[in-house]
Amino acid sequence: MIQEIQDTLKKHWGFDQLRPLQSEIIQSVLHKKDTLAVLSTGAGKSLCYQLPALLLPGVCVVVSPLVALMEDQLTELKTKGVKALGLFGPMSEDTLVQRLDNISYGDYKIVFMAPERLQNPLVSNRLAHIELSFLAVDEAHCISQWGHDFRPSYRSIGTFRALMNKLPILALTATATPKVVEDIHSNLLLNDAQEFIGPVVRTALSIKRHYHVNKDLLLDIALKQNVQKCILIYVRSRSKAEKLSHQLKTEGYDCSYYHAGLSPEEKSKRLKYFTTAIHPIMVCTSAFGMGIDRQDVRLVVHYDIPESLEQYYQEIGRAGRDQENATALLISEEERILGFAETASESYPTVDQLYDIYKKLVGLFQIAAGEHPDQTYTLGLSESAHKAGIKPRDWYLGIRSLEKYGILQFGETTKKEWLITFEPSGFGNKDQGDDDLLFRALSQKFHDSKHPTFRYRFTSLKMLKAAESAAKRSKIKLIPTTDIYTIHWAVPREDQFVKKLLRTHHQPYIELRQDHANKMQDFLENQNQCAMQLIAEHFGQETKACGICDFCTASIVTQEDLLRFCSTPRSFMDFISTFDCSPQHLKILLGELESEGIIAVNHEAKFYSK
Numbered sequence: 001m002i003q004e005i006q007d008t009l010k011k012h013w014g015f016d017q018l019r020p021l022q023s024e025i026i027q028s029v030l031h032k033k034d035t036l037a038v039l040s041t042g043a044g045k046s047l048c049y050q051l052p053a054l055l056l057p058g059v060c061v062v063v064s065p066l067v068a069l070m071e072d073q074l075t076e077l078k079t080k081g082v083k084a085l086g087l088f089g090p091m092s093e094d095t096l097v098q099r100l101d102n103i104s105y106g107d108y109k110i111v112f113m114a115p116e117r118l119q120n121p122l123v124s125n126r127l128a129h130i131e132l133s134f135l136a137v138d139e140a141h142c143i144s145q146w147g148h149d150f151r152p153s154y155r156s157i158g159t160f161r162a163l164m165n166k167l168p169i170l171a172l173t174a175t176a177t178p179k180v181v182e183d184i185h186s187n188l189l190l191n192d193a194q195e196f197i198g199p200v201v202r203t204a205l206s207i208k209r210h211y212h213v214n215k216d217l218l219l220d221i222a223l224k225q226n227v228q229k230c231i232l233i234y235v236r237s238r239s240k241a242e243k244l245s246h247q248l249k250t251e252g253y254d255c256s257y258y259h260a261g262l263s264p265e266e267k268s269k270r271l272k273y274f275t276t277a278i279h280p281i282m283v284c285t286s287a288f289g290m291g292i293d294r295q296d297v298r299l300v301v302h303y304d305i306p307e308s309l310e311q312y313y314q315e316i317g318r319a320g321r322d323q324e325n326a327t328a329l330l331i332s333e334e335e336r337i338l339g340f341a342e343t344a345s346e347s348y349p350t351v352d353q354l355y356d357i358y359k360k361l362v363g364l365f366q367i368a369a370g371e372h373p374d375q376t377y378t379l380g381l382s383e384s385a386h387k388a389g390i391k392p393r394d395w396y397l398g399i400r401s402l403e404k405y406g407i408l409q410f411g412e413t414t415k416k417e418w419l420i421t422f423e424p425s426g427f428g429n430k431d432q433g434d435d436d437l438l439f440r441a442l443s444q445k446f447h448d449s450k451h452p453t454f455r456y457r458f459t460s461l462k463m464l465k466a467a468e469s470a471a472k473r474s475k476i477k478l479i480p481t482t483d484i485y486t487i488h489w490a491v492p493r494e495d496q497f498v499k500k501l502l503r504t505h506h507q508p509y510i511e512l513r514q515d516h517a518n519k520m521q522d523f524l525e526n527q528n529q530c531a532m533q534l535i536a537e538h539f540g541q542e543t544k545a546c547g548i549c550d551f552c553t554a555s556i557v558t559q560e561d562l563l564r565f566c567s568t569p570r571s572f573m574d575f576i577s578t579f580d581c582s583p584q585h586l587k588i589l590l591g592e593l594e595s596e597g598i599i600a601v602n603h604e605a606k607f608y609s610k
């Protein structure tokens, strides 16, 4: 069997060797055992299901929560010559049946599926009659309401599995606390499962938590200390990603930004920059990172405090995958640390607010009780928020929550639409070239529409260029509508069902988020223990002090060093940029020296030794 594994690995992946634990996991799956694997980011999780899927007879069903991730995997598998198919995203019943036929007769090895699809009896009935090799559950922590990314639709996997007559299961995740591991076992109905849990500790990763009134100064120092290195900067919102990237550009840094709201073209352009530039700086939201294979990220900065330790751990895991030294730097204003957990709950709607948003949405689309519309709706975010009398941000977060509970599918603004208005003189005389091309493409729309203004989505860049050129010559008016989203209802309208669902899941969710925020704050505030140890403890593992985090290295800087340094007057910033030590610790040391009367502060706010 080992030889078979080696040959397949060489043939399709071109590798000679598996990484630690991969071989054990793959063998367990090949022996048709239920298997649970917790492997940190970059440890090669996907290979653990892809390789056995090739070796076993039948089709492997992979359940994953993220369409983007499944798309990436599909593309990657195709380049490796593996027959794989996707059953995710909105599709008509005809298309669904056609794809199921393909799975039955098409010699496929891997099928990717969103968990919602397993609830569809059409799908489960057909799959029951197809030879399946095993069921792989990616991001298995999503099944646990104690995890940082709970998705109720994941609970349907257990029901599906019960129907599938002892189909072996492989549950994969990068992060799982003991409580989450327990939840995965019970919800996926794992039977006598083999468990493989990789170490949480990253030996060459130095964790630093730096606080100061002005975190931009801290960022500036970090970037200057890490010139010509590959850097990731995590922020919490899309607008901040854009703003900070712009700011850094004006300061002369070569950088880009990434978030879920970009068009597919923009995403792939920015991804290409990150994977090919020698020393890229990427400002991004948590949407960036999964499935990205860059080994030499030297610095991961958290410009904002992450929502949970799990998320934080996952993101810092993207640094130093080549096992070389790397730094994870979290910067924050001091006062944000103290109020972090307290303000965390404010960013989530309550159960009643969420139900209200749901009612306003079904009202907006005029969906009758019991009705399950087939079509995908378009939603102008600010316009509809205004109509609903709800702040756009709350409206957006509410709809996102409804998506999380499997009520609807919410399309990001990847499909950018434009408002086009024909000018009276517009296309009276048919021109040649671009104008004619544009006119032919739009004429149908133009004739169908009672008004000369309509929404249009350009499917090719050439067409968009033609339209821009026509707009320049005042033949049409062209206005981008950047806040257009799509909504597809995943379930029929049943108000009582939704109300119950929200009560059962959303209230515990809010409480859990609070718990995550409390734990994050503990981690931020605890300056009396090794940071890596704190993280390992959170994941139920024990480890010795790392020796390279902010706590472990605090004693390296002595009062004598500081004293020597300020033999000429120095500002606090001079200290921060010179000593490898957290600003808050420096402040304590300098405070002690000052109160002992050894140093003093002059009129320029500079420290000097007396």
Ligand SMILES: [Zn+2]
Pocket (backbone or CB within 6 Å): 529, 530, 531, 532, 533, 545, 546, 547, 548, 549, 550, 551, 552
């Ligand atoms: Zn340490």
